[in-house]
Amino acid sequence: MSEAVVSPVRVGRLSIGALGILALALGTLQSVVEPALPLLQRELGVSPAEGALVGNTLLVTGAVVAPVAGKLGDRYGGKRVLVRLMAVVSAGGLLAGLAPNLPVLLLGQVLQGVMVGALPLSFILVRHHLPAGASQLAIGVVIALFTGGGMVGTLFAGPIAEGLSWHWMFALPTIAIIAMTLVVTRLMPHDPPIRSDSRIDWPGMVLLSGTLLAFMLGLVKVTGSGLPPLAIGGLAVVVAALATGWVVVERRAASPMVDLRMLAKPALWHSCLLTLVITTSFGMVAFLLPQLFAVSADGYGFALSTTDIGLFLLPGAVAGAVGDSLGGIAARRFGLRAVLIVGAVVTAATMIALVSLHTAAWQLALAKVLAAIGAGAGTTALLTRAATAVEAGDTGIATSLLVVTRVIGVAVGSQVAGAILDAGSDAVTGRPAESAFAAGFAMAGLVAALSLSPLVLRSTKKGIQA
Structure with missing residues (x-):
């Protein structure tokens, strides 16, 4: 295999900004389900575990598509593959916006799921068109804006769903994605594919x-x-x-597709394992909190509307964006092990505290903030470590594996949390018992504590080797 000898075209802030805004729009579309999930469950008549499927359908597609997209981006060029994926995402968003029932909505979520492949493709473009130091910063910015899209989606899903309908909370971000894809197509230069005589x-x-x-x-x-x-x-x-x-x-x-020798590198498989642990815990928290906010107030719940749920989750979305943007910087300054240990201790302690301290809405909002910072900083530090530990031609597939691991972790966490609530639900009313939420928070804390295992202490002893 030999790479084409072509000097990369350096890009300016406008091109990177367009790529970042596209990531922002994608994050918005991905996140609108979280605050609106109780509303969707009521309108579609589904249980918590079935409700988790609405969000996880997108993650299932993402887990399948991300490594394929990364490899094709390495081979044929990140921009070329990115534009085609955005066409599929746009079709899925429009379909969800027009969905008359659950099966059609799920089909739209399946198509939207290919958006997960946009991140490794963006990393390919950034790595190719920027020098090493600037590319690390740009990767953090793209991730932060994708997470920031979660903030936008969390904030506006409720008002849109209640003021218009839940269909519009899918349609509006999709329109933005279509517009920004056109801008990226015009501004971002093509990255030359890797020339090879070998077949895919x-x-x-x-x-x-x-x-x-x-x-x-x-x-x-x-x-x-x-x-x-x-x-x-x-x-x-x-x-x-x-x-x-x-x-x-x-x-x-x-x-x-994946050089197993690359996968055997400690920097990569350690990062995948730790990312799975961190995101599983966070996935449980992200699912449990809006469910608890929506439970009727005649007992232990808060009976919040979709808009109010979004407002209480908003600080956590902001914290997640901050954690994502600072993860790589913190790991470089203080060491990867320090970032992971602090994040694990804070998250585990927060979840254990929630077992008994969940009687005020501010307690739940603060818990989301702490968990989001810990998870965001830890996973971004691990992603940056993996991206800089492989050859430039393997950036797409290496980061895809980390993105897939994040997706799987969140899906596992939310699905397990949904099963815990179903198991603890009243047979007549269908409402989960308070003890079910307590069990879910305890489980999330125990999973987060796994990041403190001896394996973590050994694998991150020397921190990031960039």
Whole structure:
């Protein structure tokens, strides 16, 4: 394999800004479901576990598409693949905006899910068109704006859903995505693809996509449908068989989708493992808090509207953007291990405190802020570490693996939290018992504490090696 000898075209702030605003619009579209989930559950007549599926459908697609998008971006150019993915996202957003029922909404979420592939494609463009130091800063900015889109979506989902309808909270960000895609297409120069005589490893792509899809759909079924042990065992066998087949194909491929030697680098697999732990805990918190805000006030809940839920979640969205933007900087200054340990201690302590301290709305809002800062700083530091630990030609696939891990972690956390609430719901009213929320917070705290295991202390001893 040989790369084309072409000097990269340096880009200015306007091009990077357009890429960032596109990330902002994508983050907005991704986040509108969170504050509106109780409303969607009421209007669509679904349980908490089924409600988690509305958001996780997008994550399932994202987990499948992200590594494929990253590899294709490395091979054919990030801009070329990014524009095509945005066309699919736009179709999904418009479909969700017109959805008359749950199946159509889920189909729209499936198409929207390819937006997860936009992040590694953006990293390819940034890495190619900027020098090393500036590219690290730009990666942090893009991630921060994607997270900032979560702030925008959280804030405006309620007023839009209540003032117009929930359909518009999908349609409006989609219009912005279409507009910014056109701007990026005009301003961002093409990044030359990597020239190679080897064919694309389509078998590897299919097997990896199948493994992720089987795992994510199996997770939804196991936590939401109460499958018998035999069916659960069958799903586990399918996932294991697909994963084994993928490893075998990658070891024999002349030009594998994922070079397993790269995946074996401690900087990469340690980052994937820790990202999974951090995002699983955060996924539980992100699902439980709006559910608790929406529970009727004749007991332990708050009976908040979608707009009010968004306002209480807004500080957490801001904190997440701050954590994302500062993660790489903090790790470089204080060391990766320090960032992870502080984040784990704060998150675990916050979740354990919520087991008994969840009687005031400000307590929940503060908990979201602390958890978002810890998760954002930790995962961004790990992503930056992985992006700078591989060759430039592997940036897309390496960061895709981290993005997929983030997606899987959030999906696992929210689906498990939904199952906990379902298990603790009253058979007549369908309302979860207060003890179910307490159990969910305790579980989230225990998962966060796993980041303090000896493996973490060893794997992050030397911090980021950039």
